[in-house]
Amino acid sequence: MKQFAINSENASFRFLYAVEPFLKSIHLKVTPGECILICGKSGSGKTTFSRLLNGISPNYIEGDLTGHVETYGLVTGEADIKDYVPVVGSVFQNPKTQHFTANTTYELAFPLENIGKPSNQIFKRIDETMEELDITHLLNRDIFKLSGGEKQLIAMATANMLNPKVLVLDEVTSNLDQHAVEQMKKIIQKIKDKGVTIILTEHRLAWSKGLVDRYVLFNEGKLIQEWKSDEFNQLTNDELEQIGLRAMDLSEKHKMLVKKQQTTTMSKDSYLLQTKDLSIGYKKKQPVLSNISIGISQNKVTGIMGPNGVGKSTLANTLTGLLSPLSGKILWQKKALSAKDLMKKSFLVMQDTNYQLFSESVSEEVLLNAKHPEQKNLVLEKLNLLDVEKRHPMSLSDGQKQRVAIASAILSGKELIIFDEPTSGLDYFNMQRFGELLSMLKETDAITAIITHDIELASEWCDEIIELRR
Numbered sequence: 001m002k003q004f005a006i007n008s009e010n011a012s013f014r015f016l017y018a019v020e021p022f023l024k025s026i027h028l029k030v031t032p033g034e035c036i037l038i039c040g041k042s043g044s045g046k047t048t049f050s051r052l053l054n055g056i057s058p059n060y061i062e063g064d065l066t067g068h069v070e071t072y073g074l075v076t077g078e079a080d081i082k083d084y085v086p087v088v089g090s091v092f093q094n095p096k097t098q099h100f101t102a103n104t105t106y107e108l109a110f111p112l113e114n115i116g117k118p119s120n121q122i123f124k125r126i127d128e129t130m131e132e133l134d135i136t137h138l139l140n141r142d143i144f145k146l147s148g149g150e151k152q153l154i155a156m157a158t159a160n161m162l163n164p165k166v167l168v169l170d171e172v173t174s175n176l177d178q179h180a181v182e183q184m185k186k187i188i189q190k191i192k193d194k195g196v197t198i199i200l201t202e203h204r205l206a207w208s209k210g211l212v213d214r215y216v217l218f219n220e221g222k223l224i225q226e227w228k229s230d231e232f233n234q235l236t237n238d239e240l241e242q243i244g245l246r247a248m249d250l251s252e253k254h255k256m257l258v259k260k261q262q263t264t265t266m267s268k269d270s271y272l273l274q275t276k277d278l279s280i281g282y283k284k285k286q287p288v289l290s291n292i293s294i295g296i297s298q299n300k301v302t303g304i305m306g307p308n309g310v311g312k313s314t315l316a317n318t319l320t321g322l323l324s325p326l327s328g329k330i331l332w333q334k335k336a337l338s339a340k341d342l343m344k345k346s347f348l349v350m351q352d353t354n355y356q357l358f359s360e361s362v363s364e365e366v367l368l369n370a371k372h373p374e375q376k377n378l379v380l381e382k383l384n385l386l387d388v389e390k391r392h393p394m395s396l397s398d399g400q401k402q403r404v405a406i407a408s409a410i411l412s413g414k415e416l417i418i419f420d421e422p423t424s425g426l427d428y429f430n431m432q433r434f435g436e437l438l439s440m441l442k443e444t445d446a447i448t449a450i451i452t453h454d455i456e457l458a459s460e461w462c463d464e465i466i467e468l469r470r
Contacts (some may be wrong), residue, residue, distance in 0.1 A: 004070075005197040006030040006053060011067035011076075013048060013057065024221045025067070032165070033377035034094060034186075035198040037208055040218035041244050041427045042399030046201040049095075049218070050168045052076045053199060055084040074163050077273070085115070089159030092427060093398050094352060095151040104141045104154050111161045129157050133187045148175040148351060148421075149308030156187060166197045171398075172389055173204050174424035175351065177307045177453045181207045203427050204454075207249045209233060217243065230355025244429040246456060253459035260303070260458075260465045262294065273319070273416065273447050278328035280311060280318045287326050288314045294466050301438045302449045303458040304470030312451045313351060314420045315468070319449075320346035326385065347414040351421045351451075353405040357393040362404050365393050371413025379407045382437050384430055399425035403434070410437055420451045428456075435461040 006028065013023040023045050030036055032200045038046045051057040052069045059081040059370050069076035072087050092098055100215050105126065112122045130136045135153050143151065152172060159167060169188070173181045185207055192198050192211070200265070202208065215232040217225040227235075237247040273296040281288035286310035296302045306312055317323040319330065321343030329336045332345070350356055359365040362385060380386045383403040388396060393404050409417050421433045431454070438461050441448045452458055458465060 003032070004029045004120060005032045005034070005072055006199070007068070007070045008049075008052075008205075009068045011049075011052065011065065011069045013052060013066075016062040016064075018063070021064075021066075021439055022221050023052075026069075026223050028216065028223060028294070030197060030295045032197055033192070034199070035192050035211060035213045036216055037200040037202055037204060037205070037212040038216045039205065039245055042203075042403075043397045044218040044426060045221040046218050047170055047397060048221075049200060050090075050170055050201055051193045053166065054088040054090045054168050055079060055081045056090075078178045085111070086162050087164060088166045088168060089162065089164035090168045091152070091155045091159050091170065091172050093174055094354075095148070095155040097155065097354060098158075099143055099151070102143055104143055104146070105139050107143060107154055108139075108158055108161060109129070109374055110292075111158060115162070125161060127361075129160055131161075132190065133157055134183075145310035149177060149180040152176060153180070153184070154419040156184070164196065166199065167191060170201050171203065171425060172200070173207060175308075175421055175453065178455070180308050185211055193380055203246055203425070205246045206248050209248060217245075236328065241428055244427055246428045246431075250455050253455050256459040257305075257455065257465055260462060262302075262464050262466050272333060273295045273297075274334070275319075276329045276330040276331065277398060278318070278330065279326040280314050280323065281326055282323070283326070284467070287345065289468065289470075290466075291296045292328070296449050296466075298445060298447055298449050299442050300448070300463040301442060301461055303462035303465045304449055304451045304468065305458060305465055307404075307470070308453075309469055310468045311325055312468060313420055316420050316449075316451055320348040320418055322348065342416070345414060346416040346418065347409045349402075349405045349409045349417075349419045349422055351424070353398075353401045354394070356408075357401060360392060361390050362393055363389040365404055366411055368408065370408075370411040372411050375411060376407075379410050379437065382433055382440075383407050384433055397425070399427070399430065402426065403430065406434060406437070410441065414446065416447045416449075418449045418451065421453045422450060423452065423457045431457055 008026050008028040011026040012021040014021040040046055051061060053071050058065055058077055065077045074083055093265055100110050101109060108126045109122050112125060115469055138150060138154055173184055176184060189211055212229055215227045216223060237249055275292050275294050278292040279287040279290040304312055320324055321339040324339045357365060366376060380389055385403055393401060423434060
């Protein structure tokens with residue numbers, strides 16, 4: 001009898017207190033060493049299914065499981081969570097949710113300490129793993145000072161410390177720049193070459209070409225279609241868009257980005273918001289970026305791009321008044337503004353939206369400090385949130401939480417709205433809906449800027465690109 005790394009037969013899962021099952025009759029068999037990519041719209045069940053494979057559900061996220069799910073002999077709902085530890089390594093979309101220490105080396109040691117390995121073996125394994133993955137520069141660093149992409153690489157290394165048989169990777173490229181995505185792909189390929197079974201859930205698809213053996217499409221909690229990699233690679237961008245998926249070929253979109261880049265020769269006097277010789281960072285430390293002279297205007301969408309760790313989020317925090325500049329000026333209509341003045345004018349949608357969700361329902365959340373409450377239904381409908389407006393924001397998927405924060409920003413009526421990685425958890429369909437809202441914002445007096453690594457979003461919906469470099 002053929003052994004499967006993963007065997008799901010007629011599996012359905014209903015969350016605690018829910019009336020209907022969220023996952024419905026999932027049949028999926030994965031052979032050892034196979035790399036599977038599960039794609040589909042936000043909220044289609046991709047992450048929920050992955051949590052059945054690593055024992056998180058129903059051990060921690062409670063609910064009723066019917067049917068059968070098995071990962072290398074571990075039967076979901078019967079095996080204890082500790083039984084999964086040496087078998088399945090997991091990396092979540094938000095790496096902050098799985099860090100246990102403040103130092104990267106201690107973080108890598110944690111899984112081995114947890115199973116009682118002696119210190120000499122622990123440090124040997126850390127060195128082996130970091131050299132194998134080519135990220136030794138991240139050893140002995142303060143986790144809180146790493147960029148989102150660097151945190152993701154540490155989470156990836158930590159998940160491999162026990163040499164698992166299966167890796168479950170949930171949106172691991174969502175906050176990575178192009179270079180980091182290629183680095184992540186090389187790491188996953190190395191792990192796959194060792195015979196590890198890889199389960200990816202992803203919206204960004206282009207990077208997966210040549211790595212993935214089979215693509216699986218989820219929709220409304222059901223597995224509705226499968227493709228072998230050669231079949232999937234033959235689908236055109238238009239065909240993928242019709243089923244709500246992102247592009248596999250980004251060559252034309254790269255060309256569009258180059259044409260939109262803001263050049264240093266352009267006069268900044270015409271921009272409503274300007275920076276002059278701005279240095280940003282944290283007091284008593286070296287500047288993260290220096291001599292920034294850029295402009296952002298009304299009635300346009302400005303994209304701010306650049307590699308992980310270059311200082312994009314630090315710039316967003318400075319422009320919205322959360323950080324004071326180290327030197328230089330931020331001008332509004334040629335008048336210098338203080339951090340306090342900027343804070344009054346601004347709304348920042350953070351990269352990790354868990355920090356800015358406070359209310360008991362989606363409806364209440366988006367109406368907090370709303371200047372235009374009469375537009376609530378229109379905005380929720382555009383962001384595909386009307387059907388969850390009575391739900392608690394923290395019960396939503398990461399992509400849905402992100403859209404709630406976006407709705408709050410749009411309804412706030414602030415003069416400067418900055419989105420930090422707003423589409424990191426969004427499928428093609430919801431990215432397009434977000435793009436339509438950006439077009440609405442262009443018709444208002446608000447200045448709109450987006451920090452993004454998303455080539456598809458930037459090429460299609462940004463009018464101008466500011467490229468930050470170290």
